[in-house]
Amino acid sequence: MNFSSKIVEQAVDEFAKLPGVGRKTAFRFVVHLLKKDRSELSAFAHSLLKLKEETRECKLCHNITETDICSICASPRRDRKTLMVVEDIRDMLAIESTEQFTGLYHLLGGVISPIDGIGPSDITAQHLMQRVQEEGFSELIMALRTTIEGDTTNFYLYKKLRRPGLKITTIARGVAIGGELEYADEITLGRSILHRLEYENTLTK
């Protein structure tokens, strides 16, 4: 598209950098914004500036926060014996939204991926080891993605972190609730069979 305005073009370029946004969609966003008041655009722009200027990583879990320690780490109601290891804030919020987990989190900020040049020192693995040593968790739940990189990271952390008295688990993988078996991929279905559960344990009490 050949825009008659450089400023429109710049804004389209910026939106088109967002994941999953092509130039047509970006232009649709810009046309939408052009119809807004100056004050609304200013609010949008300032929320972007504040994203970097007024947020930081939680010193404990690496969640995004406006204070040194995030609200989850600071909460007296969280179980401080259980730590869930996740990749980033998106996975953390997905788990939070289940309301099934009351422990603490550790955000790795990525997974080990030699092919992309990402080693243990590029994620918060060292800090995780330090936390495990200092905070006395009784269980570590690994909730990384099930890719070669996720599995590599799981295995690396398991080797580094295993010690007497610390249970290391991973979240269950299987066919989704309501999912039809014929549409499940064979690896997922295979794992569902391999890690089958005692029926009695699945009954809601």
Next chain:
Amino acid sequence: MNFSSKIVEQAVDEFAKLPGVGRKTAFRFVVHLLKKDRSELSAFAHSLLKLKEETRECKLCHNITETDICSICASPRRDRKTLMVVEDIRDMLAIESTEQFTGLYHLLGGVISPIDGIGPSDITAQHLMQRVQEEGFSELIMALRTTIEGDTTNFYLYKKLRRPGLKITTIARGVAIGGELEYADEITLGRSILHRLEYENTLTK
């Protein structure tokens, strides 16, 4: 989703106001931006601020521009006898991208829609009438959407603008090139039949 940071939440709210963007997608955008440098976020924010502060409507066609007259209206290579009436900048760019039109544009900024309280005075209809009087066009091509509102606007403008020596046309509607007849809706297919063309006239010369 329950964000632990108000600033993240604000940014998600802003993105979620964009057309077709839900809160999950908005959050995905924000997570993407959180990984960027301060300078990149600042460039994004400033491109938004400039959208309103440094652009204005072209005094002739109402296109978005940084100067009083947009580059299309100012171009000496455009045919100043033919005017294409479109709804907004998106439709204008769609037509520009065909490279089939070398005339000028007039952006109405909407269509007449009594149900939404949009009358002729809420769009640039009055200015269009003035331009037709002053600029001496020989043809007006209507390229509004084919809805009741678009048809109403076409009819209103036709009534107001028709005069001897001024040809008023609308762009052709029909089955898309490559489109299969069985999947075309009956109204489109019906119009294709009603406005059938001499085969000879469709041959590329």
